[in-house]
Amino acid sequence: MALLExxxxxxxxxxxxxxxxxxxxxxxxxxxxxxxxxxxxxxSGKSVTSKTILNTLPGNANVESGQVSWRGEDLLxxxxxxxxxxxxxxxxxxxQDPLSSFNPVFTIGRHLEDVLYWADRRAGxxxxxxxxxxxxxxxxxxxxxxDPERVMASYPAQLSGGMRQRVLIALALMNRPAMxxxxxxxxxxxxxTQDEILRLINDLVTEVGLSLLMITHNLGVVRMTADYVYVMxxxxxxxxxxxxxxxxxxxxxxxxxxxxxxPPLYGAxxxxxxxxxxxxxxxxxxxxxxxxxxxxxxxxxHTHAVRDVSIDIPRGEIFGLAGESGSGKxxxxxxxxxxxxxxxxxxxxxxxxxxxxxxxxxxRKLAQIVYQNPGTSLNPKRxxxxxxxxxxxxxxxxxxxxxxxxxxxxxxVNMPRHFxxxxxxxxxxxxxxxxxxxxALAADPKLIVLDEPTxxxxxxxxxxxxxLLEELRSDLGLTFLFISHDLSLMRNFCxxxxxMLRGELVEQGTPAQVFADPKHPYxxxxxxxxxxxxxxxxxxxxxxxxxxxxxxxVSSAA
Amino acid sequence: xxxxxxxxxxxxxxxxxxARRMAWLRFRANPVxxxxxxxxxxxxxxxxxxxxxxxxxxxxxxxIDFANRHAAxxxxxxxxxxxxxxxILSRVxxxxxxxxxxxxGVLGVAVPVGAALGLCAGYFGGRTEFLITxxxxxxxxxxxxxxxxxxxxxxxxTLINAMIAIxxxxxxxxxxxxxRVAKSVAAEDFVEAARLAGATHWHxxxxxxxPNCIAVISVKTxxxxxxxxxxxxxLSFLGLGVRPPTPDLGSMVADGRQFLPEMWWGVLTPxxxxxxxxxxxxLLGDGLRDMFDVEV
Numbered sequence: 001m002a003l004l005e006x007x008x009x010x011x012x013x014x015x016x017x018x019x020x021x022x023x024x025x026x027x028x029x030x031x032x033x034x035x036x037x038x039x040x041x042x043x044s045g046k047s048v049t050s051k052t053i054l055n056t057l058p059g060n061a062n063v064e065s066g067q068v069s070w071r072g073e074d075l076l077x078x079x080x081x082x083x084x085x086x087x088x089x090x091x092x093x094x095x096q097d098p099l100s101s102f103n104p105v106f107t108i109g110r111h112l113e114d115v116l117y118w119a120d121r122r123a124g125x126x127x128x129x130x131x132x133x134x135x136x137x138x139x140x141x142x143x144x145x146x147d148p149e150r151v152m153a154s155y156p157a158q159l160s161g162g163m164r165q166r167v168l169i170a171l172a173l174m175n176r177p178a179m180x181x182x183x184x185x186x187x188x189x190x191x192x193t194q195d196e197i198l199r200l201i202n203d204l205v206t207e208v209g210l211s212l213l214m215i216t217h218n219l220g221v222v223r224m225t226a227d228y229v230y231v232m233x234x235x236x237x238x239x240x241x242x243x244x245x246x247x248x249x250x251x252x253x254x255x256x257x258x259x260x261x262x263p264p265l266y267g268a269x270x271x272x273x274x275x276x277x278x279x280x281x282x283x284x285x286x287x288x289x290x291x292x293x294x295x296x297x298x299x300x301x302h303t304h305a306v307r308d309v310s311i312d313i314p315r316g317e318i319f320g321l322a323g324e325s326g327s328g329k330x331x332x333x334x335x336x337x338x339x340x341x342x343x344x345x346x347x348x349x350x351x352x353x354x355x356x357x358x359x360x361x362x363x364r365k366l367a368q369i370v371y372q373n374p375g376t377s378l379n380p381k382r383x384x385x386x387x388x389x390x391x392x393x394x395x396x397x398x399x400x401x402x403x404x405x406x407x408x409x410x411x412x413v414n415m416p417r418h419f420x421x422x423x424x425x426x427x428x429x430x431x432x433x434x435x436x437x438x439x440a441l442a443a444d445p446k447l448i449v450l451d452e453p454t455x456x457x458x459x460x461x462x463x464x465x466x467x468l469l470e471e472l473r474s475d476l477g478l479t480f481l482f483i484s485h486d487l488s489l490m491r492n493f494c495x496x497x498x499x500m501l502r503g504e505l506v507e508q509g510t511p512a513q514v515f516a517d518p519k520h521p522y523x524x525x526x527x528x529x530x531x532x533x534x535x536x537x538x539x540x541x542x543x544x545x546x547x548x549x550x551x552x553x554v555s556s557a558a
Numbered sequence: 559x560x561x562x563x564x565x566x567x568x569x570x571x572x573x574x575x576x577a578r579r580m581a582w583l584r585f586r587a588n589p590v591x592x593x594x595x596x597x598x599x600x601x602x603x604x605x606x607x608x609x610x611x612x613x614x615x616x617x618x619x620x621x622i623d624f625a626n627r628h629a630a631x632x633x634x635x636x637x638x639x640x641x642x643x644x645x646i647l648s649r650v651x652x653x654x655x656x657x658x659x660x661x662x663g664v665l666g667v668a669v670p671v672g673a674a675l676g677l678c679a680g681y682f683g684g685r686t687e688f689l690i691t692x693x694x695x696x697x698x699x700x701x702x703x704x705x706x707x708x709x710x711x712x713x714x715x716t717l718i719n720a721m722i723a724i725x726x727x728x729x730x731x732x733x734x735x736x737x738r739v740a741k742s743v744a745a746e747d748f749v750e751a752a753r754l755a756g757a758t759h760w761h762x763x764x765x766x767x768x769p770n771c772i773a774v775i776s777v778k779t780x781x782x783x784x785x786x787x788x789x790x791x792x793l794s795f796l797g798l799g800v801r802p803p804t805p806d807l808g809s810m811v812a813d814g815r816q817f818l819p820e821m822w823w824g825v826l827t828p829x830x831x832x833x834x835x836x837x838x839x840x841l842l843g844d845g846l847r848d849m850f851d852v853e854v
Contacts, residue, residue, distance in 0.1 A: 337754070339750070339754075364754055364756045368754060368755075369750075369751070369754060371747040371751070373747065376746050376747045376748065377746075377747035377748055377751055378748055379746075379748040379766055380770070381769035381770055381772075382765070382766070382769070386765075387748075390752050390755045390757050390761070390765075391755035391756060394755060394756035394757055394758070394761075395756065423577060425577065426576075436751075439751060439755065442755070443754075443755055443756070
C-alpha cells in the first residue's frame, strides 16, 4: 500500500461568482521511503496539491472530487480535527521563506519547545522540560546545527537564512513524521546554502527513512532530491515517471521545453557570447562604498558594502556581476547609475566623471535600469501606454511622436500594440518585464543595468526574455551590466563575468575561462553548488572539499 | 530523445477582470456596504429635494403656529411639533442640508490640504518631512472642541466659523494617513524608474504617487463625513453652530431637551436623523475599505 495516494483530485477556487478550476484529475502516489518531486511553473497548482494534502487550503477553495488516501485511509472524509492530528506526527512541511515562518519576538528554543509540548499533549504523552530540551538538542544536531544551546537561545533574526531553514527542518522532524513535504525549500536562499540544505534533506531521507514530496520549479533541485517525478502544468499532471526517464526521455513537448529552457553550465550546448573589443563605456577605479549609521550616543557603525572595485565595461559588452546576497553587486549597480555616490574611487560613464555631476545624477540618455521584481517596478495605477509615455514626454517629444514611439517600443519588445491600454495586473510576469525593458529603452540609453531581471520569472519565460535582450543588444548596440546570482544563466548570457564576495571582486574574465578553470576558491564553491540537470555537467563542475565550502557559508549567528 | 509527443489538454485561460469590475464585485458582495450606500443616498436626496419632500416646507423658516405647540406625533405631524408648533419631520429633512454643507465645507478644505502636505512629507523626506510631520503632531495635540469654542467666542458663533474651526484641525488626520501611504509608495521601484526617466517632482507626486493614495483618501473621507456630522451636531448643541430659525439637527436636540421627558418627540427624531446619517456614512466607508482593501 502506498503511503500517500491521490486519485483524480479536482479542486476549484471560487471568488465573486467566478469559478476557476486549479487542479484537474490529479493523481499521485508516494511509496514508503520514496523521494517524489512535483515540478511545475507558477500557477501550475503544485502548492495547491500540497495544501490539499495538509488541509490548509484557503476558504474559497473547493475540493470537488477525488481521494487523498494516507496509508489507505481517505483523508478528505475525515474531520478537520482528525487531520490536524496527522500534522507534525505523520507528515510535516518545510516552507519556502524561513523568516516569515517564525514569530520574531520568541527565541528559537521557545518555538521548538512549544511545538513539542503541544504535540506531546495531543499524543497524551508526558515529558519533563529537561527531556524535551534533550530531545530538541538531538534533533538540532541531526540537522547539522552544531551548537544547539546557542541556537535555542537565539531570536529568529539572529540566525542566517540557512540556519533558519535548518531549524524549520528540525521543527518538521521533531516528532519523526513519515513524510516530509518540502515546498521550494531552497528558493529563498543563496545557491551555496541551498546546496547544503538539499544535501541535508537527502541525508535525512536515507538516515531516518523519510518519504519526501519535493515541490519545486527548479529542475536541478529535482535531479538532486528525487527518484520519481511528476510534471505539472496548469493544474494537470502532464507526465510522470522515474527521474532518468523524465530527464533523458521526456514524452511530452512541455517537459522537453522545460528541460531545454535551462541554461547549461557545461557541455556542447553552452553558448559563448561575442566579446567586445571596443573602448570602455563604464570605468570603475578603486571604488569603495561605506554605509555609516550614526548613533545619538556612542560610535557610528560602518558597513563596507563595496571595497576597492575596479572594472572596465567596454561598449557592447554584457558584463555579468555575480555574487550572493550581501556581496555588494547591487550597490555597484546603483553607483554606476549615479543613484548613490561612491565613498572613494572614481566612476566614469561615457567619459563623464559621475562625482563631478550635479547631485551625482547620471544623464538618462546614458543609463537606464530594469528591476528584479516586475510587480513593483510598474505603477499599478498606470496603463502600459502611460508608463512608456513618461520617459518620452520628459525627453520633449510631442503627442504624435510619443504615440508613434510607444508603438515602436512595444514592437521592439515583441508585444502586440493593443497591450498599450492594459494595466500591470492584466499582464503576466514576463509581459511586465518586457514593458519594463521597453521603458528603459524609451530614453534611448547606451547602458542598461539589469538587476536580476529574470529571477522572478519561470525558466521558460526567462529563456524568452533573455533571447529578447540578446536581440536588442545586437540590434541597438547596447551595453548591459547584468547582475545575477544565477551562474548557469550568466555562463550563457554574459560576455564577461566578475564575481563578488563580501564587497570585493574576487575573480573576473570571460565565462569560458572562469568556468573552465576557476581560480578563486569562492568561485569554485559557487560553481560547484549550482544545481544542474545532467550527470555530465555534474562531473564537469570543479571539485570542492567540505572544508573549502564551509569557509564561505554564512554560518555564524550574531 | 524519442519524439513520441503526447498531447496535453489545454485548460481555459483564467478570466482577468478589470480593476473596476473586481472592485464592484467586491462591493456588491458586501451587504453592509450596500445598506450604507442606500442610507447615504437617502440623506443626499432628502437634502437636495427637501422643499418637495418635507410635509411643511415653510416650517424650515420663521413660522409660528401656536395651535400646534408641542403637538404629539399624529397623522398631521408624523414626528410631532416643536415649541412654536413647527413640524419636526420637515425640520429634520431640512436639517440634513446644514449637516451636509458642513461636511462639504470642512472636508473640501481639510482633505486637499492634508493630502498635499502628506504627499510632500512622504515623497521629499528629510527636512520637509520633519517640518510637516512635526507641525501635524503639534496641531493634533489641540483638542478640537476647545479650538471650536475659542474660534466661536473670538469671532462669532456661525456656521462658517464652525467650519473654519473644524477644518483647521481636521486636515491633520489626512496628512498623517497620506504621509504613511506616500512614504511606502515613494520607496517602490516605479517611482525611482520615473525619476530616472527624467520625470519632474510634480509628475511623480500627482501621476505616480497620488493615484496610489486615492483609495485610502476616499475611504477616510467617507468615514470622516460621519464624524464631521457628529461634531457639527455637537457644536450646534452647544450653541456654536447655525443661528435660528435655520433648522439644524444639533440645535433641535438642544431645544427639545428642555421639554424632556414629557415631550420626547422633540429630541427623538432629530437624534435619529443624526444617527441615520452618521451610521450611513460609516457603513459606506467600511464597505469602501473592504472594496479597496486598504487600511485606514
